[in-house]
Amino acid sequence: MVIGSDILPKILIPGLKTNVGGSLIAQNSIFGWILSGPVAEQISTFSTQVVEGSADSLGDLLKRFWEQEEVPSAPTHTDDDEFCEELYKNTTYRREDGRYVVKLPFKSTFPDSTALGHSRPAAQQQYLSIERSIEKKAELQTTYSKVLEEYLTLDHMEPTKSREIIRDGNYFSFYLPHHAVIKPDSKTTKVRVVFNASKLSHSGLSLNDVLHTGPVLQNDLMLIILKWRLYKYVFNGDIEKMYRQIYVHKEDQDFQRILFRRSPERPIEDVKLKQLHLALTVLPIWP
Incomplete structure (x- = not known):
């Protein structure tokens, strides 16, 4: 104007x-x-x-x-945001190879009033359903299996017991249902696996329900674009497997269990993911 x-x-x-x-x-x-x-x-x-x-x-x-x-207002931090910030400041550390290790931000009410129930049967039912749906797509089935096998090859997940962890009547493990997202036009990852932490367990609560969301750490997209006018060149990049470079603390890895098998003729395996796979969790603050 x-x-x-x-x-x-x-x-x-x-x-x-x-x-x-x-x-x-x-x-x-x-x-x-x-x-x-x-x-x-x-x-x-x-x-x-x-x-x-x-x-x-x-x-x-x-x-x-x-x-x-409208000019975006300054973000306000809630008590939950402050809790997550303090949790990561006090518990995050780096391994000898330089990778960060973080804890999952469980709510203070877990497991007393916000408890998980058994989740393996529902995860198995969904996995078998997805397996049947991709049986007729041989290429997709092969690619999907290779993606999960890569997790084992890169030591991003490891085998675990098929029994859920129960202490004093409370569940301290969770099975993440997963499915494939297909992007045929993608130049890098045409098929990726998405893990669903919002699936309800038998108690009526999901893993997301017992975790804090944490504050938004990404910069505001509108402000980033506005700053482009200050520079002659702008670069856009993508970090391959960025979230999988961050490890979850060993005592929290059982909350990231999944089911899979290399082929329909083989038995179903129970494994736990060792890297960060929950999009809602707060990432560590990079130095």
Whole structure:
């Protein structure tokens, strides 16, 4: 929107935010927030284009403008967020090979009032169902098995007992159902395995229900894009198997059990995942 300087004083209203995203200034107006800040290179020319508006009313257009252009507020941390931060600061350590080891952020009410029930039968039922569904797709079945076998080859999972861990009537193990996500257009991983920590156990609670979610650690995408104007080149990268470079503490690995077998003719195996596979858990703070 191009506004003449003679109109500018008439549209500004109280409200000024500095250091938005590190380099922007936000001034409130009757149309919403106006962002201003430095650019990477000098702008010598610019062009404008006038397009006939749609039949939407001015009120609807302004409402959508405010919703889309609202400056994000600073994130607020809850008591649960603080608990997760302290947990990882106090318990995270690095192995000799440089990889981090983290604990799962269990709620303080676990296992007293938020307890898990048995989960192996449901995980086995779902695994057999998925196995039957991909039997007719030989290539997918082979690829799916290879992906899981790679976990064993890379020592990202190891065999465990088929009996669930029960102490004082409480379950201290959990079986993660899993399924394949197919992306034929992907240049790197066309088939990946997704583990479902939201599957309910016999108690009516899932593993997600007994874990803290933790704060969002990713930078705001809109602010990242806004900062692109400050640089001539922008690079985008992908770290292969990034989450699998982080180990879960040995005493928590039994909460990441899965079932699989290399072929339908072989018996089902019980294994536990040694790396981080729960998207909701907080990652350690990198130094």
